[in-house]
Amino acid sequence: MAAPAPTYDLTLLLDSTADDDRRKKILADAQALIGQHGTVASTHDWGVRPTTYEVKKHAAAEYHLIQFSSPAPRPLLEELDRTLPITDGVLRYRIIKLKPGIGEVPNLKNATLEDAPASDDVEDER
Numbered sequence: 001m002a003a004p005a006p007t008y009d010l011t012l013l014l015d016s017t018a019d020d021d022r023r024k025k026i027l028a029d030a031q032a033l034i035g036q037h038g039t040v041a042s043t044h045d046w047g048v049r050p051t052t053y054e055v056k057k058h059a060a061a062e063y064h065l066i067q068f069s070s071p072a073p074r075p076l077l078e079e080l081d082r083t084l085p086i087t088d089g090v091l092r093y094r095i096i097k098l099k100p101g102i103g104e105v106p107n108l109k110n111a112t113l114e115d116a117p118a119s120d121d122v123e124d125e126r
Contacts, residue, residue, distance in 0.1 A: 005069040006097050007041065010034075010080065013061035013092040016048045022089050027064060029087075033079060038070025055091045067098075 010030065014023050027043075034040050046063035055061060070076050077095060084093045 004100075005038065005071045006073065006100075007067060007069045008073065008077075009094075009096045009098060010066040010068065011094045011096075012064045012066070012084075012090060013051070013055060014064065015056075015058060015089045015091055016060050016062045017058070018089040023062060026087060026089050027066075030066060030080070030084070033083070034066065034068045034070070034076065037076035037079075038068050038073065041067040041069060043067075058091055061091050 012026070012030065014026060031040050031043070042065075044065040044067075046065065048060055048062050050060050051058065080093075080095060084090050
């Protein structure tokens with residue numbers, strides 16, 4: 001029996017001063033790209049939060065998490081790594097491959113930094 005497709009987290013920090021339409025388009029484009037190569041498992045809007053340090057001269061960003069899986073992830077990961085850094089409105093992004101059996105994503109929309117989960121549930125390699 002084939003192993004299930006790995007699950008990935010795509011965390012996006014979007015420019016909170018950009019137009020709402022621009023931020024919605026970035027999210028829609030990312031989800032559409034993932035949909036071409038795999039499946040979006042869940043999306044989470046964590047709202048505008050302060051960053052620990054300035055990112056591209058911004059002290060706050062709009063945080064989003066997209067969980068996805070793909071049976072052949074390499075082309076998708078390469079495309080995300082190619083397009084996201086050059087997309088206006090994306091301040092920072094990170095893609096993490098999750099360990100099998102990871103639980104539910106916490107709702108961080110109204111949480112503080114002290115409420116954030118530990119980072120023991122991620123793998124270093126894609």
